[in-house]
Amino acid sequence: MSRIEGYIPTDDEIRTLLEKLDTEAEQSGYHLNPDREFVSFLMEGLLVNQKRFGYLSCPCRLASGDIEDDRDMICPCDYRDPDLDEFGACYCSLYVTEKVLRGEQKAGSIPERRPNREEREAVRKKKQAGPPEGVKVGLPYPVWRCKVCGYLAARDTPPEVCPICKASKERFERFM
Amino acid sequence: MIERKHVDGEKKGEILIYALSTCGWCRKTKKHLEDLGIAYDYIDVDLLEGPESEEVMKTVRKFNEKGSFPTIVINGKHCVVGYNIDKVREILENEPD
Ligand code: SF4
Numbered sequence: 001m002s003r004i005e006g007y008i009p010t011d012d013e014i015r016t017l018l019e020k021l022d023t024e025a026e027q028s029g030y031h032l033n034p035d036r037e038f039v040s041f042l043m044e045g046l047l048v049n050q051k052r053f054g055y056l057s058c059p060c061r062l063a064s065g066d067i068e069d070d071r072d073m074i075c076p077c078d079y080r081d082p083d084l085d086e087f088g089a090c091y092c093s094l095y096v097t098e099k100v101l102r103g104e105q106k107a108g109s110i111p112e113r114r115p116n117r118e119e120r121e122a123v124r125k126k127k128q129a130g131p132p133e134g135v136k137v138g139l140p141y142p143v144w145r146c147k148v149c150g151y152l153a154a155r156d157t158p159p160e161v162c163p164i165c166k167a168s169k170e171r172f173e174r175f176m
Numbered sequence: 177m178i179e180r181k182h183v184d185g186e187k188k189g190e191i192l193i194y195a196l197s198t199c200g201w202c203r204k205t206k207k208h209l210e211d212l213g214i215a216y217d218y219i220d221v222d223l224l225e226g227p228e229s230e231e232v233m234k235t236v237r238k239f240n241e242k243g244s245f246p247t248i249v250i251n252g253k254h255c256v257v258g259y260n261i262d263k264v265r266e267i268l269e270n271e272p273d
Contacts, residue, residue, distance in 0.1 A: 038200055045198030059198035060245060062221055062233070092200055109201045109258035112244035 009047040017043045028164050031101045033093050042094050060092040078147045079113045145175035180217040188268045191216035194236045194247040201259040202246040208261045
């Protein structure tokens, strides 16, 4: 484990983060990997990244340190749900499906779904803030979509935090 | 020259793991090889300074276009992406001594 500026997360910090993520996960239908030793190591990684960058960057991916570029991989990342659907676990295996939790499916090391730097740049350029191309509907409110869990909110601005997955306002995109 | 960390064991080939110090699958890969008593080198890319990290990432992407971790390079030419020790052993067994 890295010792950035001598920082070693304490057992207390690890436990606190683990309990917080576990509670949030269970409240919204997600599950943490039951392998507590493995998950504690990931908590350590998340805490180290929090110290390094100021946000919980995915422990299994190399962060750039630029929040604009790293936002899609702030835990929980934009790729968690599709990976849960396809492989039964997120890329780091922090989150697993109920099937994996019950031991009916095995979760392993899975392929990286996150687009590379050039692809991400291209997507960002195309999107910007406005509604998706071709969408012209006379709705009384714009609709915002949480990129982490798909939650939709019809209101003037996205909510401060996603009520479902607790992702921050910046993780929302204009949907309609 | 970027420093590689060495883990002692039986030398079955030139094994270099590009890893992150914070990543669970990287840790499993290192630990599994260690438990098998196989010697390897590793570089924790997240602990490098900016320019060094850029340089190493160029090499990683040559082997693994996604630039993901762990990327395990064997004898400078074979590559295994992710935690997959069976694959590593298979490659080692098929390599001429
Ligand atoms: S959800 Fe999993 S893969 Fe995504 S950032 Fe968190 S630990 Fe990493």
